[in-house]
Amino acid sequence: MNAAVIPAIESPRILVIEDDPTLSALVREQLDHHGFCTTQAFDGLSGLQEALKEPYHLILLDVLLPKMDGFEVLSKLRQHTDTPVVMLSARGAEEDRICGFRSGADDYLPKPFNVTELLLRINAIMRRSHEAQPQKRSNKLTVGDGLALFAREQVAMLQSEPMPLTAMEFRLLWLLAEQQGETLSKPYLYQTLMDRPYSRYDRSLDMHISKLRRKLQDAGFDSARLVTRHGKGYSLT
The missing domain is CATH 1.10.10.10 (Winged helix-like DNA-binding domain superfamily/Winged helix DNA-binding domain)
Structure with missing residues (x-):
């Protein structure tokens, strides 16, 4: 498994895999407003293909998707990359959250969610994932x-x-x-x-x-x- 190699760019890149066009548009609008560069996919298969085709800093992944559900997308994705993934789902049952984490999710946010909380979680994950290693820490x-x-x-x-x-x-x-x-x-x-x-x-x-x-x-x-x-x-x- 390889980490995505992303060139130094001004705007962090986020892939939103969500089949609800209204929610996807809302999330994209908020992400773009806060300085992210957002790409959308509306089913699991095209989302997986996009995630493997281009490097992203983070992926927002819905669970209930046409063509391929979010758990299967994540499982296949983890065979190739460790790009951070936040799962989104209206199914808030504990077994779904456990399944998401077992599949390799970095976080799990139940719907409906507050956009401010989503942004805070994204920023926290990206800060942990991409912050430079301190000079005092051994490599x-x-x-x-x-x-x-x-x-x-x-x-x-x-x-x-x-x-x-x-x-x-x-x-x-x-x-x-x-x-x-x-x-x-x-x-x-x-x-x-x-x-x-x-x-x-x-x-x-x-x-x-x-x-x-x-x-x-x-x-x-x-x-x-x-x-x-x-x-x-x-x-x-």
């Missing part, structure tokens, strides 16, 4: 057992083979590796990774941890080293 972290993380490239390598991590999964693994052996609390991780306070009803972090643990195991890393400290948080031993 490489060695975890052990053949696992190494490279900050500038946003790549995790196990035995010299790249792992298919999303941007959120990489940031989560980097944060745990950077403080290896320490237990990081859920409130700390929510605020640091997602720019929002922790709620005991919000399971998005649990889903990211679960998927990261599964990918580590599939790649041959001892996933038991990613430890859940019940009532406390998570640690990488």
